[in-house]
Structure formats: C-alpha cells, structure tokens
Amino acid sequence: MNFLKKRRIVLDFEQHPRLKEFKFSFSKILRNPLSLIGLSLIFLFLMIALFAPLIAVPDKPEEPFRIPHEGYSVVPKPPGPGHLFGTTTKQYDIFYGVIWGTRTAFRIGFMVVGSILVIGIVVGSISGYFGGIIDEIIMRITDIFMALPLLILAMAIVTALGRSLDNIMKSLIIVGWPIYARTVRGSILTIREEDFVRAAQAQGAGTLRVIFKHVLPNAIYPVLILASLDIGAMVLTAAALSFLGLGAQEGYADWGQMVSLARNYIVGPQGQPFLYWYVVTIPGLFILFFVLGWNLLGDALRDIFDPRLRRR
Amino acid sequence: MLVLELKSEEAVLEIDRLKVNFYTYEGVVKAIDEVSFALEDGDTLGIVGETGCGKSVTALSILRLILPPGRIESGCILYGTKDSCIDLAQKNDEFMRSIRGNDISMIFQEAGNALNPVLSVGDQVNESFLLHRQQELCESVLKRIAEKRDRLSVYRRFLIWRYRRKLRKAEGNLLKDRRYGRLLKIEALRWSVDLLRSLGIPNPDEVVKRYPHELSGGMQQRVVISMALACNPAVLIADEPTSNLDVTIQAQILQLLEDLKERYHSSILFITHDLGVVSEVSDKVIVLYAGTLVEFAEVRELFKNPLHPYTRALLHAVPHLGSRERLESIGGNVPNLVSPPSGCRFHPRCPHVMDICREQKPELYRGMEGADNRHLAACFLYQQEGVA
Numbered sequence: 001m002n003f004l005k006k007r008r009i010v011l012d013f014e015q016h017p018r019l020k021e022f023k024f025s026f027s028k029i030l031r032n033p034l035s036l037i038g039l040s041l042i043f044l045f046l047m048i049a050l051f052a053p054l055i056a057v058p059d060k061p062e063e064p065f066r067i068p069h070e071g072y073s074v075v076p077k078p079p080g081p082g083h084l085f086g087t088t089t090k091q092y093d094i095f096y097g098v099i100w101g102t103r104t105a106f107r108i109g110f111m112v113v114g115s116i117l118v119i120g121i122v123v124g125s126i127s128g129y130f131g132g133i134i135d136e137i138i139m140r141i142t143d144i145f146m147a148l149p150l151l152i153l154a155m156a157i158v159t160a161l162g163r164s165l166d167n168i169m170k171s172l173i174i175v176g177w178p179i180y181a182r183t184v185r186g187s188i189l190t191i192r193e194e195d196f197v198r199a200a201q202a203q204g205a206g207t208l209r210v211i212f213k214h215v216l217p218n219a220i221y222p223v224l225i226l227a228s229l230d231i232g233a234m235v236l237t238a239a240a241l242s243f244l245g246l247g248a249q250e251g252y253a254d255w256g257q258m259v260s261l262a263r264n265y266i267v268g269p270q271g272q273p274f275l276y277w278y279v280v281t282i283p284g285l286f287i288l289f290f291v292l293g294w295n296l297l298g299d300a301l302r303d304i305f306d307p308r309l310r311r312r
Numbered sequence: 313m314l315v316l317e318l319k320s321e322e323a324v325l326e327i328d329r330l331k332v333n334f335y336t337y338e339g340v341v342k343a344i345d346e347v348s349f350a351l352e353d354g355d356t357l358g359i360v361g362e363t364g365c366g367k368s369v370t371a372l373s374i375l376r377l378i379l380p381p382g383r384i385e386s387g388c389i390l391y392g393t394k395d396s397c398i399d400l401a402q403k404n405d406e407f408m409r410s411i412r413g414n415d416i417s418m419i420f421q422e423a424g425n426a427l428n429p430v431l432s433v434g435d436q437v438n439e440s441f442l443l444h445r446q447q448e449l450c451e452s453v454l455k456r457i458a459e460k461r462d463r464l465s466v467y468r469r470f471l472i473w474r475y476r477r478k479l480r481k482a483e484g485n486l487l488k489d490r491r492y493g494r495l496l497k498i499e500a501l502r503w504s505v506d507l508l509r510s511l512g513i514p515n516p517d518e519v520v521k522r523y524p525h526e527l528s529g530g531m532q533q534r535v536v537i538s539m540a541l542a543c544n545p546a547v548l549i550a551d552e553p554t555s556n557l558d559v560t561i562q563a564q565i566l567q568l569l570e571d572l573k574e575r576y577h578s579s580i581l582f583i584t585h586d587l588g589v590v591s592e593v594s595d596k597v598i599v600l601y602a603g604t605l606v607e608f609a610e611v612r613e614l615f616k617n618p619l620h621p622y623t624r625a626l627l628h629a630v631p632h633l634g635s636r637e638r639l640e641s642i643g644g645n646v647p648n649l650v651s652p653p654s655g656c657r658f659h660p661r662c663p664h665v666m667d668i669c670r671e672q673k674p675e676l677y678r679g680m681e682g683a684d685n686r687h688l689a690a691c692f693l694y695q696q697e698g699v700a
Contacts, residue, residue: 198426199428204413218428
C-alpha cells in the first residue's frame with residue numbers, strides 16, 4: 001500500500017494542471033447560455049437514446065429498430081391515447097420511431113465522424129509531416145473528392161453499393177474525410193516548423209514519437225471542433241439521403257426515413273393544408289434540435305479551444 | 313586544402329570541409345561552403361557571424377537535422393576520439409537518434425519556442441531519459457521495488473518480471489521498446505526533478521507539473537538547458553541561448569553554462585552574434601561570413617588583433633560602454649547566397665580588395681605576426697605567410 005501512496009506524489013489531482021484546465025473549460029461552457037443550451041440538448045438526446053427501451057418498450061426485443069405498426073392504412077392518425085405523436089403512413093407509431101431514431105442518429109453521427117476523424121488525422125499527418133511527393137499525391141486525391149458536390153457523390157456511392165443505412169454511412173465516410181485530411185495537414189504544416197519539433201528531434205525522438213507526442217497534440221484542436229460541428233451535419237446529410245429513398249428499408253427507426261415515409265402527407269387535402277402536420281413536424285423537430293445541439297456545442301468548443309478567445 | 317593545424321589529438325568533434333546547400337525555387341542556396349573547424353575536449357568554441365551567415369545551419373547539420381530542401385553535399389562530421397571516430401555525415405537516421413541528445417545535444421535559440429506548449433515541463437525533460445537511459449531507469453525501478461516491503465506481493469512480482477524483461481530488452485538494442493510503463497515514467501520524472509534542482513531552479517517538484525507558458529523567460533531557458541544536459545552529452549551545441557534574455561538573466565545563464573561545463577566535462581559549441589557574450593564564454597572563436605569561415609583564433613587574440621577585414625569591421629561595429637564614438641557600419645549588403653560573389657565572398661565589401669580576391673577563393677593563412685600558429689584567416693593579405 002505504501003507503494004500506492006508514493007505514486008500519489010506524481011498524480012496529485014488537486015494540483016494537476018490538465019485537470020485545472022479542464023475545470024476552467026467546463027466553467028466556461030456553463031457561463032455561456034448558448035453553449036449551455038447545446039450541452040443540455042445533447043444531454044437530453046443522450047438520455048433518450050440510453051433509456052429508449054424504457055421510454056418506448058419494443059414489442060420484439062430481438063429487433064427493436066423495427067417500428068411497430070397496426071394495420072396497413074395509408075392515412076396517418078393524429079396524436080391521441082396509445083399513439084402519443086400519432087401514426088404515420090401504414091400506421092407506424094411516430095413516438096416509437098423518433099425515440100429509437102435517436103439511437104440511429106447517434107450511431108450515424110459517431111460512426112461517420114469517428115471514422116472520418118481517424119482517416120483524416122492519419123492521412124493528413126502523413127501528408128503534412130512528410131511533405132514532398134507523398135503530400136502532392138494525397139492532396140490531389142482530396143482535390144478530386146472535393147471537386148464533386150458532396151451530396152451527389154454520396155448518392156452515387158450509395159446507389160452503387162445498394163440501398164441501406166450502413167451504405168449511407170460508408171458513403172459519407174468516403175465523401176467526408178478529405179476535408180479533415182486537409183485541415184489536419186494545414187495545421188501540421190505550421191506546427192512542424194516550430195522549434196520544439198526540432199528540439200524533440202535533437203533529443204533523439206523518432207518520427208512516430210515526434211508526430212504523435214509533439215505535433216498532433218498541437219494540431220488536433222481545429223479538427224476536433226470541425227468534428228463536433230459535423231456530427232449534426234452528417235446526421236442531416238444522412239437524413240437527406242434517407243429522404244431521397246436511399247436509406248433504410250421501410251419501417252426502420254430513422255428520422256430521415258420517417259420523413260420520407262410521410263412524403264405524400266406533407267401538405268394535407270384541399271382546404272386543410274395542416275391536417276397531417278405531425279407526420280413531418282415531429283421527426284423534423286427531432287432532427288432540428290439534434291443538429292442545433294451539436295452546432296451550439298461545437299461553437300462552445302471553438303471558444304474554449306481557441307487560445308485567442310479562451311482567456312477573455 | 314586540408315587544415316592540418318586544426319586537426320588535433322584532443323578534438324572531440326571535427327567538421328571537415330562541410331558543404332550544405334538548400335535547393336529552393338530561386339536556385340541553390342550555398343548556405344555553408346567548405347567550413348572546417350574542430351572542437352577540442354573541454355573547450356568552448358564560439359561561432360560568430362551576422363544573421364544568415366550559416367551559424368544555425370552548421371549546428372543543425374552536426375545533428376543531421378537539416379530538413380529538405382536542405383542537404384549536406386559533402387564533408388565530414390567526425391565525432392569521437394582520434395582512434396575511434398565516426399563520421400556522422402555517413403550514418404543513418406536510426407544511429408543518429410542514438411547520438412542526438414545522448415552524445416551531442418542542442419540548446420535552441422528561443423526557449424519559448426523550443427518548449428512544446430501542450431506538454432508539461434516534466435514530460436519534456438524526462439523524454440531524454442526515456443529515450444537514452446532506459447536501462448538505468450529499469451535498474452533504478454527494480455531497486456525501488458526491491459526496497460519496498462508491501463503486502464501486494466503478487467503485483468510486485470509482476471512488476472519485477474515486467475521491468476526485468478524491459479531491462480533485458482534495453483540491454484539488447486537501444487530505443488526499441490517504446491512502451492515505457494508507469495513506473496519508468498515516474499522514475500524519469502524523479503530524475504528530472506533532481507536535474508532541475510541541480511540547475512538552480514527553485515521548487516522543482518512544482519515546476520515539472522507546470523506548462524511552459526507559466527514560466528518566465530529565464531526559467532524556460534533553464535528548462536531547455538536541462539533538456540539538453542539530461543544525458544551528460546559530450547558536446548553541447550548552444551544556439552544563441554541568451555539572445556532573447558535581458559542582461560542580468562543572460563549573465564546567470566552564462567554562469568550556469570560555465571559551471572555545467574566544469575561539472576560534466578562537456579565541450580560547448582557556442583553560437584552567437586553577440587561579441588560580448590563570446591568574449592565572456594569562449595576559449596576559441598571562429599568567424600563565419602556568408603557561409604564561409606573567415607577567421608579562427610583564440611578569443612583574446614581575436615579581439616586584440618583581428619586579421620580578416622570582415623572581423624575588423626565587425627569589431628568596429630560594436631558599441632563600447634562609455635564611448636561616444638560613431639559606430640562604423642560595413643558598407644554594402646550581405647551577399648545573396650544563391651549567387652555568391654566569386655572568389656572571396658567578402659570582396660565586394662572589403663576595403664583591401666585586390667584582383668586576386670575576385671578570382672580565387674582564399675585558403676586559411678597563418679596570421680601576420682607569424683609566431684602564433686593558432687590564428688588563421690581566410691584572406692589574401694596574409695598569403696605570404698603561407699598556407700596554414
């Protein structure tokens with residue numbers, strides 16, 4: 001036990017500067033009302049996703065993402081007892097759909113942005129640090145991707161791979177990484193000329209050590225902020241692709257897919273344009289608040305990480 | 313044109329006809345052109361010259377840290393004793409890594425930039441230990457574990473096994489094991505604290521946890537020096553270590569370097585543009601101009617009796633405390649190194665220019681006073697005294 005006590009000398013948490021900095025960052029989030037709203041929205045969605053099986057109990061636990069439906073009537077039913085948010089075409093329950101759709105949204109956001117982040121950081125680091133012909137080749141490849149409209153390219157890829165949510169994610173990863181690679185490369189180009197990189201090399205550090213310990217920690221913040229803003233944007237793009245009919249099969253709990261289902265009921269019959277307001281408004285609001293939450297949080301993170309804005 | 317006199321038994325580092333070019337868009341920048349000098353064991357050699365004359369490039373080429381588009385064209389960088397010396401210019405990167413920081417290390421110009429802003433001071437100082445002293449660290453850790461009498465005997469046995477294994481690996485091939493383990497890092501941090509204490513940093517246990525921006529300029533410079541000195545290098549290259557400090561701190565740092573040289577028996581290559589600092593710390597001085605060596609002398613001799621016209625002009629351009637004389641500037645501009653002047657690179661600005669200066673590159677000649685062999689100047693004015 002003596003041993004553990006000794007160790008505490010080094011990891012004195014009261015004094016540890018990294019923890020102190022984190023506390024400062026957190027207090028900064030709490031002071032800004034907008035970032036507080038963003039944080040609460042994301043927290044709310046996180047809770048919904050986490051407790052989805054308790055909020056909307058699935059009929060078939062083995063496939064919870066399948067929205068239950070009673071009957072095949074194409075006309076939506078308004079909110080009422082039994083169906084909190086009403087039902088959409090073919091009587092799919094909207095409440096169940098949006099609750100479980102939260103999980104899908106998080107899955108899309110995290111998986112897509114996470115993969116893009118990893119690919120972008122690795123490719124961007126290689127390109128920026130080594131420079132020369134490697135840099136040239138990688139940057140020309142990113143140019144090719146960035147020359148094509150993002151949504152159109154994603155659509156083409158999904159169409160080629162076949163219609164499914166997984167393929168939407170794959171296509172978004174393929175389309176999204178070049179921007180990240182560029183951002184990382186840009187910041188690495190400035191960092192690698194710094195004296196402390198030379199100093200680390202003069203101490204005898206190898207290439208990988210220099211990249212991961214000295215260059216990347218200095219270069220990573222812009223891309224992390226980009227990522228937090230992009231989680232919302234990627235969910236939005238995925239929803240757009242789903243709406244265009246490239247997403248999951250009918251009845252899968254996915255916000256974009258639910259809006260897509262209700263396509264014919266966006267405008268009601270003659271004289272009553274808002275008769276079926278709930279079919280698109282409710283999933284639409286979920287998408288809106290989800291994206292808004294991430295955007296506000298991303299803005300807050302930028303304020304925190306940008307050293308010029310930080311100490312205001 | 314071998315500079316035989318410079319080759320000596322005691323030389324620990326010897327640069328022989330080093331040539332470094334930078335291949336830029338505007339053309340080939342001939343940054344260092346056939347510079348030779350030797351650093352003797354226990355000596356401090358000052359390298360003096362104005363901005364852009366190739367001082368820092370020389371330092372970086374010794375460590376082989378010249379980045380593309382720069383390249384060492386030719387020449388030798390001999391390190392070691394006379395019997396067993398190695399040419400660093402020929403070695404691969406793997407080998408250079410084991411030299412850097414361990415045998416030859418460098419103090420960088422601006423301490424504020426030479427420290428990584430996102431790592432704590434301790435993390436940066438202990439890096440040298442982790443990279444070059446793994447074996448000793450493992451032994452130390454094992455000793456510490458053996459001393460402890462605690463109840464966690466299974467965990468202890470695991471630790472002993474783990475660090476014995478690490479020790480074996482470290483003995484076999486240096487720098488291979490990159491996963492250090494907690495205890496090794498903690499041990500390295502302990503060593504760092506001791507090191508910082510020995511450099512006169514107050515409260516070192518606190519300082520290792522701080523980040524560079526929380527320290528003052530003088531403290532930052534001390535930390536940078538401690539990073540360079542961690543493994544007792546035989547050669548310490550100090551690239552303008554005091555140029556951004558105010559004079560009182562400057563004096564402290566110079567005193568510190570002097571003390572450390574005594575304590576660790578290091579040789580120092582001291583790069584500066586400040587002639588006052590050079591006269592303070594160096595034993596011998598070389599003067600560089602536009603990538604060429606123009607003069608080599610003992611420090612007193614150089615200030616008393618400068619031979620090369622450039623050195624003379626340089627000394628005239630230094631303000632003297634208390635004197636109200638007008639300072640003389642050197643006429644003309646520093647040449648563009650893409651197309652340097654033919655012959656002697658100083659000839660367009662030289663008051664004693666002769667025809668031969670425009671055509672031929674001067675070799676190092678013995679000084680006018682003859683008797684002193686150790687005063688050399690690359691100028692045709694001293695041609696009759698004979699090639700050194």
